[in-house]
Amino acid sequence: MNRRPTLRQMNILAINVLIDAARRAKWGPIERTDAHRLALAWLVHNRIATSEVADGLWTTLGSEVSDRGAHTQYCRDRALQCPISSWQSKAMLPDDWYWINDKPPAD
Secondary structure (H helix, E strand, C coil): CCCCCCHHHHHHHHHHHHHHHHHHCCCCCCCCCHHHHHHHHHHHHCCCCCHHHHHHHHHHHHCCCCCCCHHHHHHHHHHHHHHHHHHHHHCCCCHHHCHHHCCCCCC
16 A cells, blocks of 8 residues: 655655755756756745745756855855755754755654
8 A cells, every 4th residue: 555655754855856956056057857846836835935935046056156256155055055954944854964964864
């Protein structure tokens, strides 16, 4: 018998999709996919993310890096990291697997 995924499992999956995208977008734009769109929509639908912040991450994933300076890279890193970190907290997921540590989820 197939079991439906729990809300927690769906939240983990959505956030993992976005963590992977953010890792790849660190140095430049990536192709945004339906998986990214669905993950963001899921988090907005469940009130983990606001549509404004989700739109900001969507834009950052696909945007060029205008300057390669340290300050610009820091700002891009923060634009990718902060929303995801906040969503992990709102979804009550442990931060011990947060993407900076490059560790897989314990769950």
